[in-house]
Amino acid sequence: MVLNNYSYKVSYRDIKYPRVELKTGRVLFVLPFGYNSDNLFEKHKGWIYKKIDFIEDCLDGAKSKGLVERSDEEFKGLIRKAIKGASLNLKVKINKVYFRKMKTKWASLSSLKNLTVNRFMKYLPEYLIGYIIFHELAHVIEKKHNGQFWQIISKRHSDYQKFEKELFEYWFKVSEKVGMQRN
Numbered sequence: 001m002v003l004n005n006y007s008y009k010v011s012y013r014d015i016k017y018p019r020v021e022l023k024t025g026r027v028l029f030v031l032p033f034g035y036n037s038d039n040l041f042e043k044h045k046g047w048i049y050k051k052i053d054f055i056e057d058c059l060d061g062a063k064s065k066g067l068v069e070r071s072d073e074e075f076k077g078l079i080r081k082a083i084k085g086a087s088l089n090l091k092v093k094i095n096k097v098y099f100r101k102m103k104t105k106w107a108s109l110s111s112l113k114n115l116t117v118n119r120f121m122k123y124l125p126e127y128l129i130g131y132i133i134f135h136e137l138a139h140v141i142e143k144k145h146n147g148q149f150w151q152i153i154s155k156r157h158s159d160y161q162k163f164e165k166e167l168f169e170y171w172f173k174v175s176e177k178v179g180m181q182r183n
């Protein structure tokens with residue numbers, strides 16, 4: 001991947017807070033109307049380069065990843081099994097499980113403890129499906145990605161950082177296949 005030397009775009013929208021988006025290879029500043037955009041790249045350079053490094057690393061890692069082909073039935077069975085295991089391990093319960101095609105995340109847990117599973121998870125190896133479900137169910141105990149949260153995760157998955165990174169790699173890989181884009 002090549003980042004056009006320091007090239008970036010600025011988009012003004014009816015929003016409250018400025019943000020930086022980094023889709024593969026292009027930096028986009030999304031700014032509220034009237035926001036002063038001077039030196040934005042300079043100001044966020046450190047963060048941007050770090051992100052670019054990470055993305056390049058993941059794209060590289062994605063090359064050696066293979067997607068799994070399995071039936072929807074088999075996939076749902078794996079999800080059920082993972083939920084059962086994680087519920088027992090964490091001593092938590094969730095309500096409903098929804099399956100949807102999502103463009104920004106692998107899964108999410110609502111405040112009502114309903115779990116939404118991204119259908120594209122179907123292409124992941126079983127251990128990563130298990131990891132995602134464990135991660136989401138741990139959010140029943142702790143909503144934020146803070147120290148306590150990662151402590152809970154590391155009791156079961158001591159190398160969770162490796163898994164989190166792999167999930168980015170697979171995200172690129174699955175994106176290629178189904179044309180989804182992380183916004």
Ligand SMILES: [Zn+2]
Pocket residue numbers: 135136139145
């Ligand atoms: Zn999380």
